[in-house]
Amino acid sequence: MPTRLDTARIRAAREVIDPVFLDTPLYECEALEPELGCSVSIKLETANPVRSFKGRGTELVASQLTGSAAVCASAGNLGQALAWSGRKRGLDITVVASRFATPAKLDRIRALGATLELVDGDHELARDRAAEIARSTGIRLVEDSLDLETGEGAATIGLELVGTPFDTVLIALGGGAMATGIGHVLKDLAPDVEVVCVQPAGAPAMTLSWQQQRVVTTESANTIADGVAGRRPIPEVLVDLLQVADDAVLVEESSIVAGVRLLHTHAGVVAEPSAALGLAALLENRTRFAGRRVVTIICGSNVNPPDHHRWIQADR
Known part of the structure; x- marks a missing residue:
């Protein structure tokens, strides 16, 4: 197969x-x-610039985005990468992460200009919240690994x-x-x-x-x-x-x-x-x-x- x-x-x-x-x-x-x-x-x-492989995938995502905004859930590295790729293209990026994620990663997401929303739970709760934001606003939900751009970039x-x-x-x-x-x-x-x-x-x-x-x-x-x-x-x-x-x-x-x-x-x-x-x-x-x-x-x-x-x- x-x-x-x-x-x-x-x-x-x-x-x-x-x-x-x-x-x-x-x-x-x-x-x-x-x-x-x-x-x-x-x-x-x-x-x-984002100190991880994730930029390869987010570059594909951002280059193919039909709208001007996107949201993702991230343990930290995907969020940094999407923020970097989005900033370069003038996109409005929202990242949802756990409040317990690595602080250095969260600080860098903010520094790259993304809107950061924290949830009181783990990464799976962040995934649920990112999907809810996408549904309510109509913006693109970037789902790491499910979206082919993330896999084909990697x-x-x-x-x-x-x-x-x-x-x-x-x-x-x-x-x-x-x-x-x-x-x-x-x-x-x-x-x-x-x-x-x-x-x-x-x-x-x-x-x-x-x-x-x-x-x-x-x-x-x-x-x-x-x-x-x-x-x-x-x-x-x-x-x-x-x-x-x-x-x-x-x-x-x-x-x-x-x-x-x-x-x-x-x-x-x-x-x-x-x-x-x-x-x-x-x-x-x-x-x-x-x-x-x-x-x-x-x-x-x-x-x-x-x-x-x-x-x-x-x-x-």
Whole structure:
């Protein structure tokens, strides 16, 4: 069964997305190999104005918007990216987020000129409120992962990976835009590459859904990796994920913290917890990945400095 994504559209997307988000650094980080037992290359999706991969998708959304306004729910990174893309085009952007979201992300959304509405609940409540705003005002609701622009924008990362000699790609799994996008491209253009999705054990809904091949919702999500802390997978996205993911694994919080620390110590990279999920998987599955050539996507670096300081000092 094909996915909803289209490789020709993904190629065309590179002509629409601001070049500031494209061709991000990809390099082998030799200092990580002794720690992890395999060759690790990192794709640095933090080297852009919103410090995450989300700008690739919001550039497509904003370029195709028929009205002058849009609303989205966000844990922080999508909201920043939509605010950035909207500001560039003079669009009126509203972002709904949890009051408990990372303060640095919320501050940046405001700084980029979006209207920020906070809800007293988690990301799923923010999704409900964003949908209510869209219904009542008639403006465009941007639904991360469900909207093809978000997945096909993220898929341009996959185009930049094709031709690189590697065996496995490790992709953070939340709503699924990045996993389905990159996975689609690799299955189409580099089918021998193993696509492994990684999610926190404290927020396992999409991984459980992939494993059981049906939508599984959870009552709560408890993880420091706020960018992937969803509870209600989107059915259409799960169908896409089932076509492109070779595996989906869960990792513990301690391994995520260790991954953040390794990226700081050995790569000089400030990574938010979601961006360290790939390294967490390597730490927990050393035998499986031993001797392999692995790429992992460093998908965001929007963290509160005190939190990051605590994580990188955890074992010291």
